[in-house]
């Protein structure tokens with residue numbers, strides 16, 4: 001009886017010594033636990049994923065929520081109501097009570113920086129091309145082209161006839177101005193009409 005137990009223990013010790021190098025090899029050759037931090041993909045939020053490497057190592061991937069527009073880590077991210085992108089407070093645009101990323105907003109109303117400047121100048125009461133050009137520092141021909149474009153977009157409308165025609169913002173134009181002031185004006189828009197030393201010449 002005693003002999004059998006001793007024999008069993010001996011064989012067990014033998015087995016362990018055979019396994020020991022294999023265990024050591026596994027520990028040395030594999031990454032038992034690795035932690036990586038990666039930015040969350042577009043539309044994806046914070047979370048963790050575990051996966052095994054071919055050598056048996058375990059990898060923990062921590063996804064950090066970042067703005068899909070600027071890449072900054074944000075505590076509070078909104079979702080573009082059109083494409084589902086995550087947008088931070090600086091990158092989100094609000095139009096008709098909905099949140100959009102810049103790209104989706106530009107599909108609704110395309111407004112480049114210069115278009116915005118002209119729209120704003122018209123809103124501020126600069127009637128003539130020369131005045132708009134002076135305020136915006138955009139050349140007169142370009143202002144004329146932009147104004148035509150704003151008219152086509154329905155952001156401004158013509159009031160009066162011929163030389164006495166003036167341009168005013170439509171309701172849509174005011175909404176667009178407000179939405180875009182966030183990215184083009186850092187939201188700090190002064191709506192005061194500028195007093196100009198020039199006498200406005202409506203035919204320019």
Ligand SMILES: [Zn+2]
Pocket residue numbers: 067068069070071072087088089090091
């Ligand atoms: Zn952002």
Ligand SMILES: [Zn+2]
Pocket residue numbers: 080081082083084085100101102103104105
């Ligand atoms: Zn979008």
